[in-house]
Amino acid sequence: xxxxxxxxxxxxxxxxxxxxxxxxxxxxxxxxxxxxxxxxxxxxxxxxxxxxxxxxxxxxxxxxxxxxxxxxxxxxxxxxxxxxxxxxxxxxxxxxxxxxxxxxxxxxxxxxxxxxxxxxxxxxxxxxxxxxxxxxxxxxxxxxxxxxxxxxxxxxxxxxxxxxxxxxxxxxxxxxxxxxxxxxxxxxxxxxxxxxxxxxxxxxxx
Amino acid sequence: xxxxxxxxxxxxxxxxxxxxxxxxxxxxxxxxxxxxxxxxxxxxxxxxxxxxxxxxxxxxxxxxxxxxxxxxxxxxxxxxxxxxxxxxxxxxxxxxxxxxxxxxxxxxxxxxxxxxxxxxxxxxxxxxxxxxxxxxxxxxxxxxxxxxxxxxxxxxxxxxxxxxxxxxxxxxxxxxxxxxxxxxxxxxxxxxxxxxxxxxxxxxxx
DNA sequence: AACCCCTCTCTTACGGCGTAAGACGATTAT
DNA sequence: ATAATCGTCTTACGCCGTAAGAGAGGGGTT
Numbered sequence: 001x002x003x004x005x006x007x008x009x010x011x012x013x014x015x016x017x018x019x020x021x022x023x024x025x026x027x028x029x030x031x032x033x034x035x036x037x038x039x040x041x042x043x044x045x046x047x048x049x050x051x052x053x054x055x056x057x058x059x060x061x062x063x064x065x066x067x068x069x070x071x072x073x074x075x076x077x078x079x080x081x082x083x084x085x086x087x088x089x090x091x092x093x094x095x096x097x098x099x100x101x102x103x104x105x106x107x108x109x110x111x112x113x114x115x116x117x118x119x120x121x122x123x124x125x126x127x128x129x130x131x132x133x134x135x136x137x138x139x140x141x142x143x144x145x146x147x148x149x150x151x152x153x154x155x156x157x158x159x160x161x162x163x164x165x166x167x168x169x170x171x172x173x174x175x176x177x178x179x180x181x182x183x184x185x186x187x188x189x190x191x192x193x194x195x196x197x198x199x200x201x202x203x204x205x206x
Numbered sequence: 207x208x209x210x211x212x213x214x215x216x217x218x219x220x221x222x223x224x225x226x227x228x229x230x231x232x233x234x235x236x237x238x239x240x241x242x243x244x245x246x247x248x249x250x251x252x253x254x255x256x257x258x259x260x261x262x263x264x265x266x267x268x269x270x271x272x273x274x275x276x277x278x279x280x281x282x283x284x285x286x287x288x289x290x291x292x293x294x295x296x297x298x299x300x301x302x303x304x305x306x307x308x309x310x311x312x313x314x315x316x317x318x319x320x321x322x323x324x325x326x327x328x329x330x331x332x333x334x335x336x337x338x339x340x341x342x343x344x345x346x347x348x349x350x351x352x353x354x355x356x357x358x359x360x361x362x363x364x365x366x367x368x369x370x371x372x373x374x375x376x377x378x379x380x381x382x383x384x385x386x387x388x389x390x391x392x393x394x395x396x397x398x399x400x401x402x403x404x405x406x407x408x409x410x411x412x
Numbered sequence: 413a414a415c416c417c418c419t420c421t422c423t424t425a426c427g428g429c430g431t432a433a434g435a436c437g438a439t440t441a442t
Numbered sequence: 443a444t445a446a447t448c449g450t451c452t453t454a455c456g457c458c459g460t461a462a463g464a465g466a467g468g469g470g471t472t
Contacts (some may be wrong), residue, residue, distance in 0.1 A: 001437050001450050020447050030428065041431075050430065099351060100302045109374055114374040126380035127390075133399045138348025145305060145347075146340040168315055170322040175333035184333075192341045195405020200398065207466050208429050234458065247460075248421050256459065 004038055008046045012056045019057065019093050027053070056098050059105055067111050069118030070129035074197045077119070077136055081193055084140045088122055092158065106113050123202035132200050139196055147185050210244055214252045217242065218262045225263065225299045233259070264303050265311055267293055275316050275324030280403045282324070283342055287399055290346045298354035305347050329408035338406050345402055353391050 016034045019027050029050055033040040045052055064087045067080050088095060103112055112133065119129035165172035220241045239246040253259055270293045273286050289367050294301060309318060314412055318339065325335035371378035 003438075007447085016259040030429075031429080038449095039451055040429095041452085044431070045449060096302060096306045104446060109369065109377065113374040114375050116380065120376055126376050129376060131394050131398070135349070135394075138352050139345060139402075141351075143341070143345025146344050151288040151395045163315065168319040170326055170332050170335060171315065171319050174322065174336040175271040188337045188341075192337070192406065193400070196345075196398070196402045199401020199404050209420060209467075212420085217462095235460080236458075245422055247423085250460070251420065 004036065005045060006038065006042070008035060008056070011043055011046050012053065012060060016057055016060065017051050020091055023093050024054075024096060029053075053100070054097055057091075057094055058101055059108075061091055061094055061098070062103075062108065064090075067115055069115045073119060073122045077132075077197055078190075078193065080115075081140050083138055084137065084146055085189060088141065088144040089148060092144070095141070095145055095148070099145070099196065125202070128202060135196070135200065136193075139193065143189050143192065147189075210242065212242060212248070212252060214262070217249055217252050218259065218266060221259050222263055222266065222297065226297055229299050230260075233353045235259075251352060260303055261307070263297075263300060264307055265314075267297050267300055267304070268309075268314065270296075273321055279325060279328045282398075283338075284399065285348050286321075287342055290343065291350055291395060294346065294350040295354060298350070301347070301351055301354070305351070307325065321401060331408070334408060341402070341406065342399075345399065349395050349398065353395075 011032070014034055015027060018035055020034060027050075028040075029043055030040040032053070038045075043053075047056070050052055053132075065080070066083045067076075069076050088098065088131040103109065112130075115133055116126065119132055120126060124132060163171075217238070221233060221238055224238060224241055233256075234246075235249055236246040238248075238259070240250075241251055249259075253262070270289075271286070273282075275282050294304065309315065316337075321339055322332065322335040325338055326332060330338060370396045
């Protein structure tokens, strides 16, 4: 019954490592405990339940995303999108979680509010502003899903299972280059993002 | 030990009903069996395992999406996006699954190939074509996630938990109208989709 | 009729899961 | 030294997915 010097942060860190390594599906309280040299129930001293661990991972990851709504909105939106993308790519195993948890922490709401206010100053009305934000955010999630797509339990970006190059010549050609380097992905991301941002504007006004 | 007249289709239908009603997390083989008046193990005669049930649900839902790459590409892309959106909205509980399973069924690949070929005729090269397709598809997923967003186990679109209208005036105003009618959502969807499509074009050519 | 065989369903069992309840050492405060 | 608090462990319950195989019921062949 030696004390191990645990803390909520250490629990979350170990959980993040485990999830990065083996996927969300592989995270269990017992395994997480084993990882930390402790029985499963001990974790409940630091965390109310397993869902709180998952929420903690999401919050932690989102905390790295910088949102500074200053200057021309398309520019800070682009910076936000880039930083969001980087955060997601750093922990792609979390995507299934992130994609389905609405922003609801106090910090998240504050950030949301600041961005919305900045957009209102640009001539968007309140609900347009919110829509712009969710559109950009979900766009990023979607792009990263496509870029790093992986099934929850199954980590490797499969080389496409049953696939006949004769039957699917264009796909075959597109996949031939291995879908491109990280730079290619970044280029395509920026390109599509610009396309989206260019089209988003207040219904009336500049 | 009366025979019940089951079939893979009936199993999937019951699973879909259950998931629509209670969420993905609530789907268990035992419960699904109960639903069908049968012991859990009986299901394994029709389906190799639980993952196959989930895959079946996704495939079934995707089968309703029409893709007819004919005429101007932006027009059929718009039709595709609309039909995809409708299919997702019909079963929002499946979103967490759909968002993380790559297209890999033979039918899905054929459809993908046809769309890619049509885009190549418009001047996109092969990998650009694939990117356009995934961009539009993930855009739709993202929009529907935002529109119908719900956590796996927890079905109701929460009225936002802890939230102080003083602290978040713009958000409060945006949410005041209940975020809008289905038509509002459709309008915003179409608006953002047009913004995106307008910006997507072959790197060289018309 | 009797037989067999195939199709379908059930029983039992195992190892894992999340977590409620509470016992019990170890540390700290008094 | 005694008491309070903290951190950890033990035990237990009811779920889960599914492996293995037993057995019931009906159809086809003799």
